[in-house]
Amino acid sequence: MVKEVNPENTSRKQAYKLWIKAPNPMVTFFRTLDVTALVRTSKRKHMKFNMLMGYCIGKAASEIKEFYILPAGDKLMQYDTLAINIIVKNKIGELSLCDILYDENMDLYNKHYVKYSPPIEAGASFNPPNLAKDFILQASVSEAMGFL
Numbered sequence: 001m002v003k004e005v006n007p008e009n010t011s012r013k014q015a016y017k018l019w020i021k022a023p024n025p026m027v028t029f030f031r032t033l034d035v036t037a038l039v040r041t042s043k044r045k046h047m048k049f050n051m052l053m054g055y056c057i058g059k060a061a062s063e064i065k066e067f068y069i070l071p072a073g074d075k076l077m078q079y080d081t082l083a084i085n086i087i088v089k090n091k092i093g094e095l096s097l098c099d100i101l102y103d104e105n106m107d108l109y110n111k112h113y114v115k116y117s118p119p120i121e122a123g124a125s126f127n128p129p130n131l132a133k134d135f136i137l138q139a140s141v142s143e144a145m146g147f148l
Contacts, residue, residue, distance in 0.1 A: 001079075001080045002077050002078065002079050002080075003077070003078055004075050004076065004077055004078075005069060005076050005077065005078045006076075007020075007076045010069055010076065010078075011065070011066060012066055012069050012076065016071070016076055019071070020071060020074060035049075035053070038052050038053065038056070047110055048113065048114075048117075050086070051109070051110055051113040051114070051117075054084040054086060054100060054102075054109075054113065055084075055102075055106055055109050055110075057084055058082055058084045058102030058109065059102075059104070061082055061102070062082055062102060062104065067082060068080070068082065081101060081102065082101075082102040083099035083100060083101050083102060084099070084100045084102055085097060085098070085099050085100075086098050086099075086100060086117065088117065098116050098117060100112050100113050100116060100117070
Protein backbone atom coordinates (compact mmCIF):
# COMPACT_ATOMS: atom_id res chain seq x y z
CA MET A 1 0.00 0.00 0.00
CA VAL A 2 1.19 3.50 -0.76
CA LYS A 3 0.08 6.80 0.72
CA GLU A 4 1.08 10.40 0.28
CA VAL A 5 2.83 11.92 3.27
CA ASN A 6 3.50 15.52 4.24
CA PRO A 7 7.27 16.10 3.95
CA GLU A 8 7.13 18.46 6.94
CA ASN A 9 6.14 15.52 9.16
CA THR A 10 8.94 13.16 8.11
CA SER A 11 12.64 12.71 8.74
CA ARG A 12 13.11 13.37 4.98
CA LYS A 13 11.93 16.96 5.27
CA GLN A 14 15.32 18.54 4.52
CA ALA A 15 16.17 16.08 1.74
CA TYR A 16 12.77 16.73 0.14
CA LYS A 17 13.41 20.48 0.08
CA LEU A 18 16.88 20.02 -1.43
CA TRP A 19 16.04 17.41 -4.07
CA ILE A 20 12.39 17.78 -5.11
CA LYS A 21 13.18 20.21 -7.94
CA ALA A 22 16.44 18.52 -8.99
CA PRO A 23 16.41 17.16 -12.57
CA ASN A 24 17.91 13.81 -11.45
CA PRO A 25 17.55 13.47 -7.65
CA MET A 26 19.73 10.42 -7.15
CA VAL A 27 22.80 9.84 -5.04
CA THR A 28 25.03 6.83 -5.56
CA PHE A 29 27.33 5.44 -2.91
CA PHE A 30 30.16 3.03 -3.60
CA ARG A 31 31.75 0.74 -1.09
CA THR A 32 34.07 -2.22 -1.40
CA LEU A 33 32.73 -5.27 0.39
CA ASP A 34 34.31 -8.62 1.15
CA VAL A 35 31.73 -11.04 -0.23
CA THR A 36 33.74 -14.23 0.35
CA ALA A 37 31.23 -15.58 2.89
CA LEU A 38 28.36 -14.80 0.52
CA VAL A 39 30.10 -16.67 -2.32
CA ARG A 40 30.53 -19.69 -0.02
CA THR A 41 26.88 -19.50 1.06
CA SER A 42 25.82 -19.30 -2.58
CA LYS A 43 27.72 -22.48 -3.41
CA ARG A 44 26.75 -24.34 -0.24
CA LYS A 45 23.03 -23.56 -0.49
CA HIS A 46 22.88 -23.65 -4.31
CA MET A 47 21.45 -20.13 -4.39
CA LYS A 48 22.42 -17.47 -6.91
CA PHE A 49 25.05 -15.07 -5.61
CA ASN A 50 23.24 -12.00 -6.93
CA MET A 51 19.99 -13.12 -5.31
CA LEU A 52 21.86 -13.27 -1.99
CA MET A 53 23.32 -9.79 -2.62
CA GLY A 54 19.84 -8.45 -3.31
CA TYR A 55 18.50 -10.11 -0.18
CA CYS A 56 21.27 -8.53 1.93
CA ILE A 57 20.59 -5.10 0.43
CA GLY A 58 16.87 -5.53 1.13
CA LYS A 59 17.50 -6.69 4.68
CA ALA A 60 19.68 -3.65 5.39
CA ALA A 61 17.26 -1.24 3.68
CA SER A 62 14.22 -2.70 5.46
CA GLU A 63 15.65 -1.56 8.79
CA ILE A 64 15.88 2.09 7.69
CA LYS A 65 12.50 3.83 7.65
CA GLU A 66 13.60 6.45 5.11
CA PHE A 67 13.83 3.79 2.39
CA TYR A 68 10.05 3.43 2.59
CA ILE A 69 9.54 7.11 1.68
CA LEU A 70 10.25 8.08 -1.93
CA PRO A 71 9.50 11.07 -4.15
CA ALA A 72 6.90 10.69 -6.89
CA GLY A 73 6.68 13.81 -8.99
CA ASP A 74 6.34 16.68 -6.52
CA LYS A 75 4.86 14.44 -3.82
CA LEU A 76 6.40 12.28 -1.13
CA MET A 77 5.00 8.76 -0.96
CA GLN A 78 5.30 6.18 1.82
CA TYR A 79 5.33 2.51 0.87
CA ASP A 80 4.71 -0.45 3.15
CA THR A 81 6.97 -2.80 1.16
CA LEU A 82 10.33 -2.63 -0.57
CA ALA A 83 11.55 -4.09 -3.81
CA ILE A 84 15.11 -4.60 -4.96
CA ASN A 85 15.72 -3.23 -8.45
CA ILE A 86 18.06 -5.54 -10.34
CA ILE A 87 19.63 -4.64 -13.66
CA VAL A 88 20.99 -7.51 -15.75
CA LYS A 89 22.39 -7.91 -19.22
CA ASN A 90 19.86 -9.80 -21.28
CA LYS A 91 20.68 -12.44 -23.90
CA ILE A 92 21.36 -9.81 -26.57
CA GLY A 93 23.66 -7.79 -24.31
CA GLU A 94 21.27 -4.95 -23.46
CA LEU A 95 20.43 -3.91 -19.90
CA SER A 96 17.05 -5.00 -18.56
CA LEU A 97 15.59 -4.33 -15.14
CA CYS A 98 13.25 -5.95 -12.70
CA ASP A 99 11.97 -5.08 -9.23
CA ILE A 100 12.02 -8.12 -6.95
CA LEU A 101 9.67 -7.77 -3.98
CA TYR A 102 11.76 -7.98 -0.80
CA ASP A 103 10.63 -10.48 1.81
CA GLU A 104 12.37 -11.09 5.13
CA ASN A 105 11.97 -14.81 4.47
CA MET A 106 15.00 -15.57 2.27
CA ASP A 107 13.34 -18.64 0.72
CA LEU A 108 10.35 -16.56 -0.39
CA TYR A 109 12.62 -13.79 -1.74
CA ASN A 110 14.57 -16.49 -3.60
CA LYS A 111 11.33 -17.81 -5.14
CA HIS A 112 10.49 -14.29 -6.39
CA TYR A 113 14.02 -13.89 -7.74
CA VAL A 114 14.04 -17.27 -9.51
CA LYS A 115 10.58 -16.61 -10.96
CA TYR A 116 11.29 -13.13 -12.36
CA SER A 117 14.99 -12.93 -13.21
CA PRO A 118 15.12 -15.53 -16.07
CA PRO A 119 12.47 -13.70 -18.13
CA ILE A 120 14.42 -10.48 -17.57
CA GLU A 121 17.60 -12.09 -18.87
CA ALA A 122 15.55 -13.13 -21.91
CA GLY A 123 14.59 -9.48 -22.51
CA ALA A 124 11.26 -9.07 -20.66
CA SER A 125 10.58 -6.39 -18.04
CA PHE A 126 8.67 -6.74 -14.77
CA ASN A 127 8.16 -3.82 -12.39
CA PRO A 128 6.02 -3.87 -9.25
CA PRO A 129 4.88 -0.38 -8.20
CA ASN A 130 7.57 0.20 -5.57
CA LEU A 131 11.35 0.47 -5.47
CA ALA A 132 14.23 0.14 -3.05
CA LYS A 133 17.98 0.26 -3.55
CA ASP A 134 19.60 -0.61 -6.86
CA PHE A 135 22.44 -2.88 -7.66
CA ILE A 136 23.90 -3.68 -11.04
CA LEU A 137 24.66 -7.23 -12.06
CA GLN A 138 26.43 -8.90 -14.93
CA ALA A 139 24.60 -11.25 -17.26
CA SER A 140 25.70 -14.38 -15.47
CA VAL A 141 23.67 -13.91 -12.32
CA SER A 142 24.70 -17.30 -10.94
CA GLU A 143 28.37 -16.36 -10.73
CA ALA A 144 30.13 -13.99 -8.35
CA MET A 145 31.77 -11.92 -11.05
CA GLY A 146 32.61 -8.22 -11.03
CA PHE A 147 29.93 -5.60 -11.02
CA LEU A 148 29.37 -3.47 -14.14
